[in-house]
Amino acid sequence: MNRFAFALIAWLTLGFELGLRSPLRLQVGGSNLSPSFMLIAATLIALGTTPTQTAWACLILGMLVDLTWAVPVEGAATATILGPYTIGFVLLGQVVLAVRGQLIRKNPLTLAFLTLVGGAATHVVVAGILTLRSFYDPVIWDVGQQLVERFGTAVYTAVFAWLVGVVVFWFPPMTLVVESTGLDFTQGRPWGRRA
Amino acid sequence: MLGTLVLSVTPIRWLGWLGEFASVTRTIVGPVSHPVSWVGRRLRSAPFLEARPEALVQLERERDHYRFLYEQQIARNENLLRQIEELQKGFLVSTDQPLRQLTVPVTGSSSDASSRVLIVRAGRAQGVHENAVAVTDGVQLVGTVVRADQRSSLVKPITDPSAGLIEAQVMVGDGVGIPCALSPQHDAVLKGPLGEVPSGTPQPQIGDLVRLRDGTWPAHAQSLVVGAVAALEPSKDTPLRLIVTVRPTVDVTLVSEVVLRIIDEGAP
Numbered sequence: 001m002n003r004f005a006f007a008l009i010a011w012l013t014l015g016f017e018l019g020l021r022s023p024l025r026l027q028v029g030g031s032n033l034s035p036s037f038m039l040i041a042a043t044l045i046a047l048g049t050t051p052t053q054t055a056w057a058c059l060i061l062g063m064l065v066d067l068t069w070a071v072p073v074e075g076a077a078t079a080t081i082l083g084p085y086t087i088g089f090v091l092l093g094q095v096v097l098a099v100r101g102q103l104i105r106k107n108p109l110t111l112a113f114l115t116l117v118g119g120a121a122t123h124v125v126v127a128g129i130l131t132l133r134s135f136y137d138p139v140i141w142d143v144g145q146q147l148v149e150r151f152g153t154a155v156y157t158a159v160f161a162w163l164v165g166v167v168v169f170w171f172p173p174m175t176l177v178v179e180s181t182g183l184d185f186t187q188g189r190p191w192g193r194r195a
Numbered sequence: 196m197l198g199t200l201v202l203s204v205t206p207i208r209w210l211g212w213l214g215e216f217a218s219v220t221r222t223i224v225g226p227v228s229h230p231v232s233w234v235g236r237r238l239r240s241a242p243f244l245e246a247r248p249e250a251l252v253q254l255e256r257e258r259d260h261y262r263f264l265y266e267q268q269i270a271r272n273e274n275l276l277r278q279i280e281e282l283q284k285g286f287l288v289s290t291d292q293p294l295r296q297l298t299v300p301v302t303g304s305s306s307d308a309s310s311r312v313l314i315v316r317a318g319r320a321q322g323v324h325e326n327a328v329a330v331t332d333g334v335q336l337v338g339t340v341v342r343a344d345q346r347s348s349l350v351k352p353i354t355d356p357s358a359g360l361i362e363a364q365v366m367v368g369d370g371v372g373i374p375c376a377l378s379p380q381h382d383a384v385l386k387g388p389l390g391e392v393p394s395g396t397p398q399p400q401i402g403d404l405v406r407l408r409d410g411t412w413p414a415h416a417q418s419l420v421v422g423a424v425a426a427l428e429p430s431k432d433t434p435l436r437l438i439v440t441v442r443p444t445v446d447v448t449l450v451s452e453v454v455l456r457i458i459d460e461g462a463p
Contacts, residue, residue: 012227015228018302018304019229019235021306023449025448027382029382032308063199068224070305072356073207075359080216081202081213082199083200084203129203
């Protein structure tokens, strides 16, 4: 994948992430659900690049999410933590790499399903690290509430991933634009087997 | 990757230096997040669907503003009386500090849903400082600045679950209020026990305004509107006491701009 194109995609997607988190928030019971465009971008990139590029791309996207997360801590302050989303996104990349050979890559449902699975894996990692931190750091963290919200968020994000997939895979001009960045969605061999 | 693993479990007190990188990231992404946020917040609040005359909206704002000034004067009188008493006892009292109001756009929010922090496009370069109070619609309290960087700041809304307890008064009559202690809930409301209603005082009703009366907040923020009473129910532990649920008059996480009330250090 072209590095300049990746930087542009990361910049735009992070802008959408920060700009639309609140406006797209859904109140379901006591839980707040909002979609994550960075998860969709990471899944899309992992679907169409080499394993090395996937690892680097997910690492950078995860770092950007970590840096823009104002972690609530006791008192009026917030904190910045580097790691939870970075590790989570790298795991997401590995999950997508492991199963993408079994799925039809150029299908919106594939993008939605992998975003759901990868997003759930990412949030489990984030919840795990923050729960561990809550034993020695003043983070305000209710693990039960967070897990419910985060699985809801993964489902909500998957719905948006399907919409993004429809635009990217079913509108030829958009497909051309996306593929011009170096992403390749042609079908690979199942489990990477040799021909 | 190993470094990330180590950083992910490093105690927060050793990660303060990451704040500068976070600030730079927010500044770089601002040109994208601001227009996207503006469009999203406008569509979500959808003022064009309400079809209310602009003149009526303006008059309501002016009414709310003058009521706020009136309530604030009452609070100020009470404060002055207390200061007189303290002066008579020989204590030193602080004088009023000069205040400046700065209208700033909201360019986004935190990247994780666990935090409802708002990013605003003004920072130390514009005189913004931590604990500056953010309001909208002239009198609706939004929250406080929890981090001021060079070009951007973070505002923690009063409805953020980590925002902490707020002491306020349910206004039941002309300058008459019943104290309550409100804590933010996960569903964007504040909830807490209502103080004892003195005899002869009207009972609180749904829709009554709730105003800030909290000594931990700056004097200029007293009497700002926290919200309106959305529900009143008996306490489960002590049925004779009421639990009040307060909802801000606007969704404070969806505002597209806020007014920051800044203490002007450079003023004479």
